[in-house]
Amino acid sequence: MLAVLALASLGGGYQTVRAAVEASANAMPGQLFDVGGHSLHLSCTGSGSPTVVLEPGAGMVSAQLGLITPTVAHETRVCVYDRAGRGWSGPAETRQDATQIATDLHTLLERAHVPGPYLLAGHSFGGLYVLTFAARYPDEVAGMVLVDSTAPASEADATATAADDGGSSDLANRAVTLVSTSARLGLTRLIDQPTPSDVRSTIEEYGQGGSSTREAASLRDFAGKPLVVLTAGIGHDADALVAQDALATLSTASAHRVIDDVDHLGMIADENGADATTRAILDVVTSIRAAVPLTD
Template identity: 30%
Template sequence: MILSSLLVRALLVFFGICGLAAIVGSVYQMQASAADLKAHPVPGRMVNVNGLNYHLNCTGTGTGSPTSILEAGLGESALSWYPVQAKLAQTTQVCAYDRAGLGWSDPADGPMSLEQVATNLHTLLRNASIMSPFVLVCHSRGGIFCRQFYRQFPSEVKGLVLVDSTHEQGAFREYPYAQADYFKQRIQIAIAPLLSRIGVIRLMGWANADRQPSPLPADILAAKTAVQNRTDTTLAVVNEIAVMRKSLDAATPPPSSLGKLPLVVLTAGKGIDIGLAEREAIASNSSVENAVAVARIESTSQEELAALSSNSKHVIADRSGHFIMYDQPDLLVSNVLELLNSVRCLSPRDC
């Protein structure tokens, strides 16, 4: 009985300490988030979309249209386009925005389907008086959102630039350790919201933008860190991954044809380099077989994306990792401008 009583007391003390730590962590997270947003105000403007305030940052005017719309990748904000937006703005109006819960945008109640994301972007542009036509420039997971936008609003899209875009069936093409990776991902998305709410992610620096070498200036890195440490951002990433994981279903259809739509596919050369994959796997003491398989899958996926249009151009950014806008921004800008010039509307009648 004495041992049992001591055990109960020990457990009560343990859970009491855990509860107190969680409360302190939650207060820390809320206060730090408020301070971050005060230190890094919205760089663009907020536009209401069905009750949610979305961040939209449009710069430049240019001559004629279309307007370039920048769609970021998974968990990324409008700031990910910093190295290229100012350069594009010298020639055209260019708009970057934050999906629900990301950057400075309000969070949604739950996961959004591809159709909802596309519809919300369309409503955002309409409410902000950003008139079509558009050229969509889309990074990573953003490529899937942009292709969905084109499916829903084809008459408003003049061209598409895919920047190391995700393939709809990419996750289904399993590499040797895919199931183990998917399981780890499931654990991570299950605990991430709690860890964010009690300040653990912020305290450990797991969402900090400067964890990896970056060409972004210090003030932009600080702003990225601020918004990425929001609990809303963690929830938004978890929601987007929840939708992504549906592509693990064998019934997931391949990306649909884009017809004759002007298309540029920019592929990260480092992502499809078999030799580099082998060397990095050996250096990190990880599976060479796995690394090579992933590189081959990525190469196949990028070739299939380039084949979606009969009017396409496939460019290998040979010095780039996944973030081509960081590694070879001038290459990205030149290809966007080339496409823009080929579809340029000099008057409303042209569009």
């Protein structure tokens, strides 16, 4: 028992000191904005229209898009943000499914006085959130890039009720308690989640995955707006590739590009993948500005 208490004390002390050191070493770019009960972090750089809004993947933070943001900022305005409970953003009491995340993002952009039209680019689960945003606010979205996006639910699955997520939500709640305790002891450094809030929000995000895929499926027609679907060349089976092809059918002005020798995370974290993602975003910027079609 004494050994366990000693480990807990050391781990907790390490976590506290490490968090303080990181907070002082990494000054927050941008600002915090109240979106109704909690604050979200937003950082915008560059100038021009359309404004590119980057949506990180599941469990990720805005700082992890650092290979993409500077190059895009040379051409137009680009904004990155942290979802609730992640990075520099505060935790939220509301259920964080795709609809709530899209609503919070819309409120954030309004309160930060970031005008549309928006070009939304979402990686992984972030693809679900930008699809949902585009379905809810179609007049404000001019183009989209889906970066190895999680696929929305099929038409049959999209009719299921939220009650179907009850079991997974209960499992998530149990996991939240366990992993958040581990985070306070500094143990979650092993899985690249620096704070209890980050861990909690990530687990809750996966717990809402079923709801988010159904909500993203509400976008059935992107109305001929420019859309690029990027697919990692590594890690997809045949069914996943079919789902990626289906995403490209949302618009008659779309391009589907498979990026060879890059895996899911590499689409934003590796030089080749980040270059392909940046190029796709800038191609959509050009398409919007010049009203020219996309090319593969």
